[in-house]
Amino acid sequence: MSEKSELLGEIIARHHHREGPLLPILNDVQAELGCVDAESEALIAKGLNLSRADVHGTVSFYHDYKIKADPRPVVQVCRAEACKARGVERIIDKATAAAGERVKIETVYCLGLCSAGPAARTGDDLHIRLDEAGITKLVENA
Amino acid sequence: MTIVRISDDALARAGGADKLAAAFEKKGCEVHRTSSWGMHWLEPLVEIDGEGFGPATLDDVDAILDGKSDKSIGTIEDHPFIATQTRITFKRAGKTRPLSLEDYEATGGWAGLKRARQIGSEAIVEEVKHSGLRGRGGAGFPTGIKWDTVMKAPGPQKYIVCNADEGDSGTFADRMAMEGDPFALIEGMAIAGEAVGANQGYIYLRSEYPDAIRKLNAALELCEDIITPFKCEVRVGAGAYVCGEETSLLNSLEGKRGEVRAKPPLPALEGFLGKPTVVNNVLSLQAVPHILTEGGAEQYKNAGFGRSRGTMPIQLAGNIKHGGLYEVGFGITLDDLVNKIGGGTASGRPVKAVQVGGPLGAYIHPDQFDIEFDYETYTAAEALIGHGGVTVFDDSADMLEMARFAMEFCSVESCGKCTPCRIGAVRGVEILDRIKAGGRERDVIELAPQMHNTKKDSGRDAGDEIGLLTDLCETMKFGSLCALGGFTPYPVMSALRQWPEDFTRNPELVKQALPEAAE
């Protein structure tokens, strides 16, 4: 058994008893492997006695699941209304420039920090009141 | 020893509260990490003996301890932002440690559940009905009536599902409630379970809220024995706005694509795994423990306005000087909210527009700021209270860009089930781009002699495109299955109607395309 199928077996066993186990499984796979690829889909389908189409249908619906892992660090920047009102569109170019090819800038819609935007997230860390200097530093340190 | 209180709310932490707490500890203080008062422009807020200092940085630590800080705001409870609120759902905000069972019990925790267990299911439902509580997730449906339906639905297995997907931009009350007072939400769910005969609950929580996920999981573990035989579990979403819609949420919970289901059947009768299910917003459930205390329902009902009873946790967001959480009885005007309490814009520039009710809510012009916060009043004005988010824009906002964003958001987040939304939103973005460009020339195909039906003139001007946009919005409004496609026209059309000068250099074109805007 490959390392991957072992890990997937473990994750599936962790959630198998739950009502509606698929999302908890996919969340863990995404977190641990950085993606839910075709091989993982097939293993999950087998483990839950679903068709691969069922699993792929679910995986492809949600923004959080990626088909391929991206090794780059990610900075998620909120570009929803309240952060727009606080000027995120005026600093986003600086972030993209600082990111270059090294860092991935991802757009998200709302981190619940709407009174103190522009807001961003790296891992489980949140950042508020970003200006040009702040977001540049954030990207550089990502 | 000096006791220093600093919030561990995600916003305070993002502002540096953890480092600040460590610095005070290093100075020999006892630091209590409490929930947030909700005065976000002052976070991180440091509290010593009731006096507040904020926004505090590491450089302020010594001065605060020496009593020489110029960041003092005086006694927090007397601050006008706090003193003018009616806090029921957020009665513990700023005052207790979120994961302390001791603090929770000392402030009346579990009293509602205890009493609920004594009076039994029909009496619980009666009290919730009496309180006038309406769903705070957006639709404003009376909670008691929903519970009544589930209570009377036959079946041995029923569920309580808490909708904690809070996807609306400009809203954060669910987040603050879950992070700041997690036991109250759990108690509310346990009471709901008692009312309808459900012993299993699920909290569907968006993945964008890592702190709330952590806190609720910890809280559930701590109070397992208290809520038993009721059991409850956190389920984390995977980044899809539409999963806040209740039927999409149920599909997602079952492990499916988050596609919206047609109603009927109502989730109350055929919900999670086809079983009778209560789906309620965090704030709806959070209000329940208070309502179930002796006399609580009557007290809740008395704070209110028209058919909107109780209090609404309003979220002041965007370009506003004093942003944060403001819980108040219904009926308050936007002028009071934005200008008096909110202090106008953070940038100091004039207010241009306010979007109430999240991404699907209409943009409201300062001319209409006398509108009173009430479900029916807003509906009559083609606006939306939704989840109570108020997002302020100053005069640098470009309303065409905001309209375009509304369409773009809908196209990204559409569940894809129905055409007006799935395709309409994409077309909406394209039309708005053409309006911005001032129209378009005829293309090669249109000009080909074989195309007998196409016009061979010089092209379509912005007015033609605006007419098309209006048509498209009509179609989306009436042809969409759920409010994502159905309400996206509100921000778009309200922006077009009230700020035509942002759409075209010749606002006359808008007037011609929109006859009702002519007067």
Ligand SMILES: Cc1cc2nc3c(=O)[nH]c(=O)nc-3n(C[C@H](O)[C@H](O)[C@H](O)COP(=O)(O)O)c2cc1C
């Ligand atoms: C597109 C869309 C998104 C929604 N998002 C949320 C949400 O994030 N949170 C929520 O509580 N309700 C949301 N709702 C409303 C729910 O469908 C439902 O009305 C609500 O959860 C019922 O609970 P309540 O009666 O306590 O408000 C959304 C509705 C739509 C159409």
Ligand code: SF4
């Ligand atoms: S309106 Fe949009 S989100 Fe709602 S059901 Fe139709 S396609 Fe899905």
Ligand code: FES
């Ligand atoms: S809109 Fe950016 S955090 Fe809410």
